Amino acid sequence: MTQLNDLTITEASEKLAAGDISAVELAQSCLDAMDANRALNAFITETPDLALARAAASDQRRAKGALAEVGAGALDGIPVAIKDLYCTDGVLTTAASHILDGFVPPYESTVTANLLEAGTVMLGKTNLDEFAMGSANVTSHYGPVKNPWTLDDGKDRVPGGSSGGSASAVAGNLALGAIGTDTGGSIRQPASFSGIVGMKPTYGRCSRWGIVAFASSLDQPGPMTKTVRDAAIMLAGMAGHDPRDSTSAPVAVPDFAAAMTGDVRGMKIGIPKEYVIDGMPGEIEALWHKGADMFRDAGAEIVDISLPHTKYALPAYYIIAPAEASSNLARYDGVRYGLRVDGDSLDEMYSKTRAEGFGEEVRRRIMIGTYVLSAGYYDAYYVKAQKVRSRIAEDFTTAFTEVDAILTPTAPSAAFAIGEKMDDPLAMYLNDVFTVPSSMAGLPGISVPAGLSDEGLPLGLQLITRPFDEETLFRAAGVLERQAGFEAKPTGFGGETADLRTNGVLS
């Protein structure tokens, strides 16, 4: 029997509208699933009382016929999980870092405020890589997150990262949808690893105000959902101009779901030859070809394109992102919030606090960022990387004179076991090789689950479109989703009795 927490946002919204279910029942179903699956470690903070209160308020609005105007009521009463990088008024916000111990924001981020205004019900704050730095959700101060997808080998898989808790919560049906943030792939890569949809909007589409900053020229909020349509509905409830973020774009928010016409006839889909990389498993390349065939079958035209600077995106990213991070994270000084480790002098207090408060990967990136910005190296590293970034953006601009969307794999592998790639930072960085280039260019991208690996783990394909052309992105993604017909579900985890199988659909 299908439980309420197994529903998609679209299905739940219909049932709520029909009066078949209440928002309180829906929230309770998710809270029960969270309770039963706590071993996933998907949440850092659960907010059950808040969730039930907000769900009850939604039911009252519905009874009075006064549904939320934001999102046209489609999100009213929908239980969602919030990455613990968004500041939430009165609710502990950690960024999965020891250095933010006990930080309770006195304000709400714009995106979560918009979602609140749309009537969504926050279930809790999800786990992530510390300060969103990682691709496996293994750098969290609160421990690694498990992927609900497992194999018979008894090893737990990573859910990807950095939005790993959000991915795990949605894949495990603990929440109907979640929000993540994406700097170099932190929504799309975990979506691929966890068999869900993850969407990064155009830089500037959603406000970054109130999100713990990692790399300000790259960070962008986005939805993580079970279906493409759900992502479109959620994004409509998140996006919009915000005067408090000077990089937020003053553009109208279209009806993204309405753009999903199911018709891609005549659409030109580019296949960039540079995305064939050394060591990529044959099954990823095969799935990519299959994806192209799906579009061809649906009437789209497949065009071979070149994005010549692709291989330089990742090294340039590892100058720009750490540089911005070293600057953004300078605020954690033990004075105004979070952890403080006493020292005899002000400098000693700072350096002890930061040594104890930041984890290994965060310290490493701050060190790189500080170095590449330091006197004598700024031009050689930082300015050079910004020039390469211009080259990468030019590549896309040129490609988009020929095509409407670009199709690539989302990640170069399926989910790996927790503990792998831990002693080699570079091997970990390579997870984002296909997602970083479009991030560097600020473009919208989406990962859609498209198949299973030979071993039986989910694999995603990525679509990229022009800036602020999320409508074409959702239209193409909807068709990819339909053609791929991905219906496999996670098969439980870690030998737990909790049954994550839903609808009896198993491949």
Next chain:
Amino acid sequence: MSLDTETVRKIAVLARIKIPEPELAPLAGELNNILGWIEQLSEVDTDGVEPMTSVADMSLYQRPDEINDGDCRDKVLANAPNGKGAFYTVPKVIE
């Protein structure tokens, strides 16, 4: 460009992160590994290319110069790990 432990010590001071002496050399190795991989950027011809300073193709607007926030001192101070009254406290900086 290769980092020696002396440079790593200097960066750690700039970044205000205390790194114990025995960890300096291994950290230098890790950072050199990453920086060595980044070196491939020198292959890219960037002559005459403007560094990207703005991701979105839009100009910044200006808001009216008016106070639009404030009056929340106690809320802000509530998160101080070691505040006193209406103040943040720090170790003594003046002898």
